[in-house]
Amino acid sequence: MAWAGPARQNLVNNFEVDNVNHDHLNTYEVGISVEVIMRLGPHLSQLCCRSQHRALLSFNPLSRHFLKVTGQRSASSAAALAEKTPPSEDVDAPQRPAYDLSDKDVERLRFQRNIGVSAHIDSGKTTLTERILYYTGRIRDIHEVRGRDNVGAKMDSMELEREKGITIQSAATFCDWVAKMPATGEQEKYAVNIIDTPGHVDFTIEVERALRVLDGAILVLCAVAGVQSQTTTVDRQMRRYNVPRISFINKMDRPGANPWRVINQIRTKLRIPAAAVQVPIGVEDNLRGVVDLVRWKAIYNEGEKGNVVVESDEIPAEVLQLAKEKRRELVEQLAEVDDEIGELLIMDEDPTTTQLAHAIRRATVGLKFSPVFLGSAIKNTAVQPLLDGVCAYLPTPSESEVTAHDTSLPHGAPQVPLVPASTAPLVALAFKLEEGRFGQLTYMRVYQGTMKKGQFIYHARTGKRVKVPRLVRMHSNEMEDIEEIGPGEICAIFGVDCASGDTFTDGSTSYSMTSMFVPEPVISLALKPKGTETPNFSRALNRFQKEDPTFRVHIDKESKETIISGMGELHLEIYVERMRREYNTECTTGKPRVAFRETITQRAEFSYTHKKQTGGAGQYARVIGHVEPMEMDEETGKDIAFENLVMGGNIPSNFIPACEKGFYEALEKGSLSGNPITGCRLVLKDGAFHAVDSSELAFRLAVIGAYREAYSKTRPVILEPIMTVEVVAPAEFQSAVIGGLNQRRGTIVDSEVREDEFTAIAEVALNDMFGYSSQLRGATQGKGMFPVSSSSSGSLPVVFTFPGEFSMEYKHHMPVLPQLQKELEDAYKKTLPQSKK
Ligand SMILES: Nc1nc2c(ncn2[C@@H]2O[C@H](COP(=O)(O)OP(=O)(O)OP(=O)(O)O)[C@@H](O)[C@H]2O)c(=O)[nH]1
Numbered sequence: 001m002a003w004a005g006p007a008r009q010n011l012v013n014n015f016e017v018d019n020v021n022h023d024h025l026n027t028y029e030v031g032i033s034v035e036v037i038m039r040l041g042p043h044l045s046q047l048c049c050r051s052q053h054r055a056l057l058s059f060n061p062l063s064r065h066f067l068k069v070t071g072q073r074s075a076s077s078a079a080a081l082a083e084k085t086p087p088s089e090d091v092d093a094p095q096r097p098a099y100d101l102s103d104k105d106v107e108r109l110r111f112q113r114n115i116g117v118s119a120h121i122d123s124g125k126t127t128l129t130e131r132i133l134y135y136t137g138r139i140r141d142i143h144e145v146r147g148r149d150n151v152g153a154k155m156d157s158m159e160l161e162r163e164k165g166i167t168i169q170s171a172a173t174f175c176d177w178v179a180k181m182p183a184t185g186e187q188e189k190y191a192v193n194i195i196d197t198p199g200h201v202d203f204t205i206e207v208e209r210a211l212r213v214l215d216g217a218i219l220v221l222c223a224v225a226g227v228q229s230q231t232t233t234v235d236r237q238m239r240r241y242n243v244p245r246i247s248f249i250n251k252m253d254r255p256g257a258n259p260w261r262v263i264n265q266i267r268t269k270l271r272i273p274a275a276a277v278q279v280p281i282g283v284e285d286n287l288r289g290v291v292d293l294v295r296w297k298a299i300y301n302e303g304e305k306g307n308v309v310v311e312s313d314e315i316p317a318e319v320l321q322l323a324k325e326k327r328r329e330l331v332e333q334l335a336e337v338d339d340e341i342g343e344l345l346i347m348d349e350d351p352t353t354t355q356l357a358h359a360i361r362r363a364t365v366g367l368k369f370s371p372v373f374l375g376s377a378i379k380n381t382a383v384q385p386l387l388d389g390v391c392a393y394l395p396t397p398s399e400s401e402v403t404a405h406d407t408s409l410p411h412g413a414p415q416v417p418l419v420p421a422s423t424a425p426l427v428a429l430a431f432k433l434e435e436g437r438f439g440q441l442t443y444m445r446v447y448q449g450t451m452k453k454g455q456f457i458y459h460a461r462t463g464k465r466v467k468v469p470r471l472v473r474m475h476s477n478e479m480e481d482i483e484e485i486g487p488g489e490i491c492a493i494f495g496v497d498c499a500s501g502d503t504f505t506d507g508s509t510s511y512s513m514t515s516m517f518v519p520e521p522v523i524s525l526a527l528k529p530k531g532t533e534t535p536n537f538s539r540a541l542n543r544f545q546k547e548d549p550t551f552r553v554h555i556d557k558e559s560k561e562t563i564i565s566g567m568g569e570l571h572l573e574i575y576v577e578r579m580r581r582e583y584n585t586e587c588t589t590g591k592p593r594v595a596f597r598e599t600i601t602q603r604a605e606f607s608y609t610h611k612k613q614t615g616g617a618g619q620y621a622r623v624i625g626h627v628e629p630m631e632m633d634e635e636t637g638k639d640i641a642f643e644n645l646v647m648g649g650n651i652p653s654n655f656i657p658a659c660e661k662g663f664y665e666a667l668e669k670g671s672l673s674g675n676p677i678t679g680c681r682l683v684l685k686d687g688a689f690h691a692v693d694s695s696e697l698a699f700r701l702a703v704i705g706a707y708r709e710a711y712s713k714t715r716p717v718i719l720e721p722i723m724t725v726e727v728v729a730p731a732e733f734q735s736a737v738i739g740g741l742n743q744r745r746g747t748i749v750d751s752e753v754r755e756d757e758f759t760a761i762a763e764v765a766l767n768d769m770f771g772y773s774s775q776l777r778g779a780t781q782g783k784g785m786f787p788v789s790s791s792s793s794g795s796l797p798v799v800f801t802f803p804g805e806f807s808m809e810y811k812h813h814m815p816v817l818p819q820l821q822k823e824l825e826d827a828y829k830k831t832l833p834q835s836k837k
């Protein structure tokens with residue numbers, strides 16, 4: 001059926017889609033030209049707010065790209081979509097039952113929030129979450145990270161987290177909060193699910209999977225350091241999953257705290273309109289509270305742990321002028337992204353509190369704006385107003401537009417909107433696995449329907465039926481048993497075998513949701529148990545591999561060594577340490593090695609016959625096709641593909657999976673350096689078989705042979721991981737640090753000097769980064785005492801040495817320099833059996 005209707009007409013009228021074959025503009029074949037899409041870019045998302053057009057546009061990879069880059073998200077709910085979309089005469093989509101949200105659903109979802117706390121390392125996420133849990137009554141007392149008071153923060157429950165003072169695994173919890181709603185002035189009770197994520201980039205998968213299932217987030221920033229390298233990473237992850245965020249500028253108690261510089265950085269570096277919704281009362285050590293610019297109230301924290309919130313209509317004289325200025329700035333920023341406020345501004349009218357609150361919510365949920373809150377978690381200041389902000393400005397589960405793929409439809413068919421109705425068929429996504437004291441624990445987000453204890457659920461990928469023996473809600477490492485859980489909720493179940501990113505249903509639908517983005521490991525090392533190997537060695541590795549898709553284990557075919565790969569040295573170090581502590585298996589490790597890769601740079605044809613006649617049954621298989629370079633798919637991270645275009649049964653279809661297997665086997669080791677090959681598509685076009693001598697083995701070997709033969713014609717190169725390195729050090733060492741980075745062939749991409757410290761951001765090959773931490777320490781430590789405030793120091797000025805710190809994040813793979821390529825090739829040749837003879 002052709003896609004007619006007003007939207008198409010609009011497109012045609014306004015964007016002169018003359019060269020489009022209108023008959024092909026149906027839901028299955030979108031024929032909008034590239035130029036039109038390019039010109040439509042920003043408008044597409046508006047069009048897409050309407051489901052029938054979304055169905056249409058979601059087909060075109062380019063239009064999907066625009067949806068992503070414009071960062072738009074429909075503020076209308078999936079439920080609303082299902083309810084409001086008229087039965088469309090112009091869409092050739094299968095008819096589906098519409099599930100209505102009951103009044104109870106509507107009421108429950110309205111007061112439900114699922115949020116993540118994400119940010120750069122050490123910005124205070126866990127400290128903040130600890131306060132949130134305390135003020136909401138989930139914990140009785142506040143404990144600090146790093147187990148300073150011999151207890152440790154609730155969300156950092158792992159012994160290693162408390163020792164190292166860093167979050168390694170994300171932890172989920174839930175709480176209730178009675179929020180003061182700015183739009184109505186009423187107090188309303190909300191249920192909030194929270195996931196505290198690690199900031200260290202080596203554990204980035206934890207952020208990735210949390211953001212995949214959350215509806216909103218608090219982006220925490222340090223009031224001194226501002227937007228840091230991992231802030232940009234987290235920002236990218238939030239955009240990937242269209243997660244609206246409110247920003248929280250923490251550490252306002254630190255000397256040099258400057259929220260206005262940080263807000264500027266949010267606007268310029270993260271490129272999202274942002275404005276403060278509060279101004280601080282007092283600075284640094286004298287921070288006493290904040291002025292709420294929307295409700296126009298001064299808010300103070302009193303009591304030993306800040307649990308008494310005192311509000312006053314009297315704005316302190318010393319901040320009155322600033323508050324007026326910043327309220328004006330808030331209105332102006334909103335006017336850029338919100339029509340109602342824009343019109344009021346043109347007419348020189350001041351928005352009311354309700355208008356302002358509604359506009360902030362609309363723009364935040366619509367991914368066009370981030371309201372900025374301020375405070376100090378450690379000093380227990382302004383955390384409660386932030387919680388009010390979570391309830392007021394972040395979306396309800398029904399405002400997140402969630403879709404699934406109906407596997408009973410042809411590949412590429414439009415996604416199906418999910419409706420968070422408790423009576424709809426169950427659809428849930430497993431986003432995290434953990435082996436707990438009571439067995440395998442699977443964290444789930446229920447998107448549609450209700451999950452009940454004792455119920456049978458179906459694994460969408462394998463079709464396996466499993467019973468839900470135990471259903472719990474997590475409170476960090478503790479759990480609370482529940483009988484059932486509704487849509488829009490987060491829970492965990494026991495005893496279900498699956499992988500992260502798998503979908504579960506009640507068996508009445510064939511829906512499957514997309515998984516999360518999994519980055520490739522960049523570093524590897526050889527691992528050997530000390531003494532004799534016990535079953536614990538492989539038990540531990542199997543478990544870690546299952547829980548963490550960025551941790552990989554393989555046995556090197558030549559050296560027979562066990563090789564573990566991951567996102568960085570710390571990532572691997574933690575697992576080695578956990579093997580010792582949790583599995584009583586001490587290991588020796590080899591030198592960390594960079595995960596080099598190989599890739600092809602041009603297309604090459606192949607026509608290859610595998611033939612063997614050795615007395616008994618022969619082997620015969622012929623394969624014809626080509627291999628070509630392939631770009632990475634932004635959504636899935638995939639950059640290898642096998643395509644079968646064989647017609648007429650020239651290769652019987654039962655041998656095609658063996659051909660595909662052969663292709664993946666050939667990719668395991670490139671002939672230049674023995675590293676895996678990436679960025680490559682194999683297109684199988686034709687072939688031949690023999691009625692007796694052809695077998696799966698013959699076809700698998702034929703593809704391997706064909707690939708190896710074609711490989712030399714593809715001008716293959718070796719790739720190395722390039723890292724974004726961010727160094728923060730006292731300003732006096734700037735030239736030493738920059739010199740050190742240059743020595744390592746780094747390219748400086750950004751630098752910023754603040755009062756006493758500076759930040760340099762450089763791109764450096766990972767291979768050139770070994771030993772950098774001791775070099776940096778050597779260059780910056782002990783040469784002077786640098787005063788920084790300590791969070792635990794109260795108001796006393798304490799002097800610490802500040803040795804300079806750096807963090808590293810994978811950016812991309814790039815071809816190595818010719819000299820390194822030659823070295824790697826020579827080294828690999830020496831390991832090959834023929835060279836040893
Ligand atoms: N001055 C000051 N220090 C803070 C504040 N909040 C947290 N800190 C300190 O910052 C350090 C890191 O705090 P965490 O809460 O562990 O930070 P995080 O963001 O959870 O860290 P990762 O999870 O490892 O990325 C600790 O030493 C805290 O005491 C704050 O508001 N002011």
Ligand SMILES: [Mg+2]
Pocket residue numbers: 125126127166167196197198199
């Ligand atoms: Mg933490």
